[in-house]
Amino acid sequence: MTLPDPVALATPAFIALVLIEMVAVRLGARGDYDWRDTFTSLTMGFGSTMAAVVFGATIVGAYGAAARFHLLAIPVTWWAGALCFVLDDLLYYVFHRSAHRVRWFWASHVIHHSSQHYNLTTALRQTWTGFLSFSFAFRLPLLLIGFDVRLVLFVAGINLIYQFWVHTEAVRRLPARLEWLLNTPSHHRVHHGSNPRYLDRNYGGVFIVWDRLFGTFEAEDDAEPVRYGLVHNLASFNPLVTATHEWVAIARDFAAARSWRARWMAVAGPPGWRADGEHSTADAIRAAWVARQVPAE
Amino acid sequence: MIWTSILGIIALVGLARVLGFAKNPALDTDTARSVVEDALPGFLAATAEIDPRSRTATVTARDGRTVRVVPHGDRWVVRA
Numbered sequence: 001m002t003l004p005d006p007v008a009l010a011t012p013a014f015i016a017l018v019l020i021e022m023v024a025v026r027l028g029a030r031g032d033y034d035w036r037d038t039f040t041s042l043t044m045g046f047g048s049t050m051a052a053v054v055f056g057a058t059i060v061g062a063y064g065a066a067a068r069f070h071l072l073a074i075p076v077t078w079w080a081g082a083l084c085f086v087l088d089d090l091l092y093y094v095f096h097r098s099a100h101r102v103r104w105f106w107a108s109h110v111i112h113h114s115s116q117h118y119n120l121t122t123a124l125r126q127t128w129t130g131f132l133s134f135s136f137a138f139r140l141p142l143l144l145i146g147f148d149v150r151l152v153l154f155v156a157g158i159n160l161i162y163q164f165w166v167h168t169e170a171v172r173r174l175p176a177r178l179e180w181l182l183n184t185p186s187h188h189r190v191h192h193g194s195n196p197r198y199l200d201r202n203y204g205g206v207f208i209v210w211d212r213l214f215g216t217f218e219a220e221d222d223a224e225p226v227r228y229g230l231v232h233n234l235a236s237f238n239p240l241v242t243a244t245h246e247w248v249a250i251a252r253d254f255a256a257a258r259s260w261r262a263r264w265m266a267v268a269g270p271p272g273w274r275a276d277g278e279h280s281t282a283d284a285i286r287a288a289w290v291a292r293q294v295p296a297e
Numbered sequence: 298m299i300w301t302s303i304l305g306i307i308a309l310v311g312l313a314r315v316l317g318f319a320k321n322p323a324l325d326t327d328t329a330r331s332v333v334e335d336a337l338p339g340f341l342a343a344t345a346e347i348d349p350r351s352r353t354a355t356v357t358a359r360d361g362r363t364v365r366v367v368p369h370g371d372r373w374v375v376r377a
Contacts, residue, residue: 015305015309018309022309022313022316022318023316026316026317026318032318032371033313033316033318034313034318034319034320034370034371035310035311035313035314035318036319036370037370038309038310038313038318039306039310042305042306042310043306046303049302050299116369116372117372121309194335194336195335196338227335229372231336232336233336233369233372233374233375234369234374235367235369235374235376237369237370285338288338288339289338292338292339
């Protein structure tokens, strides 16, 4: 059985939806664009596709090698597809949480968060260096369980397609039951926020229930508009700078470190960790924010 | 495929410009203060000096720290 490449099939729809959103915003729908930001987002998406062409064969080869050690022989059927889709989304949650908590992984994922805008082109602002961050490795358990490589690649594509449409301000809330179950535009706006309340929350790809289950869920509060972007925003639209700035920062911090612990933390610690103790990690920022919420006695 | 993608990027970026998504907003003291206080939790702005072209600002905190606010497209970034 041959399974199609869902992302390739969906690409014309991505472009059409960007066009529709852009015109809708111009006509008064909620949201915003900036042509320079749009350039960076689309160029990062293009570069990410090129990187996938370069490294794709290696990744598929690694998946094929891992599949040889499968525990079960799961056929390519609709029920296997459904099960694989749910487990893939759980592994996506693990990957995504790691991508925010470990600097080596963050160095690739930060690209997706480097826009101060939030629109459908932000969904296309993807890394060029995912291979370097071993992001593909998070799906290996599916192959070791026994899911077919073709099925794993297919559900990964479906997961990616689902996440495209949540990158919009134009959709406010879905019906409550869907908001409980699924990652929605509202939940994902929170994920892209740099407000202390919203930092490092809502990692779910398709299902938000993982965040509810593992204690990382935060609802969007209409009284606190989301400030999109990074804690320390990037001051460049240059795609090369966007793609590499955190890797450069890691190298700089590694070279400046005076102990092996500091070197390790520069690479594998949480983003914002500093050797001098003046941390600006998500946990530190959130803790300081929580402390400021307590009224002085 | 590569040239189609590049042409698609040029077309969408051009459309964004044509539709007017090319603002270069002016900076005022209230905006400069709030941009810095949002970006640097715990930073309490005391003064904000705006440059004559209203594009950058120097903001000083009550504890003496000084940072700059510079434009980034239609948004702002804070630099030490």
